Amino acid sequence: MKFLVKTQRDMEAVAGNYITEAVPDAEVWIAPMGYTGLVLVEADENAYEKLLEIPEVERVIPVLVETEADLEKIAESAEKIAHLIGENETYAVKTKRRGKHDFSSIDVNRVLGARIKELSGADVNLSWPDKVVQVEIIGDRAYISVLPGEEYRKYTPNKIDARKLFRKLTVVQMPYWGDYKACRKFGEKIGRAAQAFEVKELIIAPKEKMDAFELMEFIKGVKIGQESRYKIQREAYPWKVEKVPVSVWDLYQVVRDKRRNKRLLIITDPKGPTLAEVKEELARDMHHAREVVVFIGSREGIPRGVFRFADYVVDLAPYMTFATEHGIPATLVSLWEVYEEFLRENGKEEKEGE
Incomplete structure (x- = not known):
């Protein structure tokens, strides 16, 4: 034959x-x-x-x-x-x-x-x-x-759709600054990562006055990275893909607004407890939250004064510091793992539009 x-x-x-x-x-x-x-x-x-x-x-x-x-x-x-x-x-x-x-x-x-x-x-x-x-x-x-039936299916009924968490997750990313080329390069990686996870929104949040042209190069990079990933997603996915909204907002104003509107605020920083210590409470709160807001630093961490307003300050990998371009993937994959574990252990399934 x-x-x-x-x-x-x-x-x-x-x-x-x-x-x-x-x-x-x-x-x-x-x-x-x-x-x-x-x-x-x-x-x-x-x-x-x-x-x-x-x-x-x-x-x-x-x-x-x-x-x-x-x-x-x-x-x-x-x-x-x-x-x-x-x-x-x-x-x-x-x-x-x-x-x-x-x-x-x-x-x-x-x-x-x-x-x-x-x-x-x-x-x-x-x-x-x-x-x-x-x-x-x-x-x-x-x-x-x-x-x-296909042995190695990407999408099967027994897999929980990770996008149901990421659709209500906003990433607040401090911009990279310095050399123009480096700003654009890091912007591309961050734009690509945010689009890859199809998050609710990417907020570029400087913590203080910064050089306008450095910020411009960073934002140009974010757009380039987003576009490149979006094109791949449109060809690869059987569902309709939307571009992640991208905005610019002062970091402290983001904290004020999200806290006032009772959103779940998460900061990743080595000063906090490990993910294993808080995973059950964190996963439960993410499940019930209308919006999950994750703050990620760049070159330097999130300002310490903001910690008082966060619901969780989490150390993802003790004794390790992630590179700027690894912040979004490392954080979101870690949050998804504890969230999926919570859903399976409690027999919960996210419903469409929840």
């Missing part, structure tokens, strides 16, 4: 050589029709396990039906695979098309999916199907398989 092997791009030749060694009797086509990241293998069905033992191999798809890359021919293949999907199971058709054709991947999903439903009586589930009908089209050939 045939196997379609997927690798990292430009790793197909390396994988192909190892496949030849592991399965000496196999016929191997590296980068069929010039498409990188693919190896087509024809071998005994027992070769499947041997192929999985090769680290350069990312996926092995056993080909159940090979046919012409023609919409009608592909639809006809349903008769050979429909029996593999039980009436009480769900399925989805997923198509990857390489080359020029007079039909789209969506056309394949629609036509083949309808035919399978007619023959099997199973229901379609595009989010969490029990079976995936995988159609791989390479030039003038189509290779069709029936696979179990």
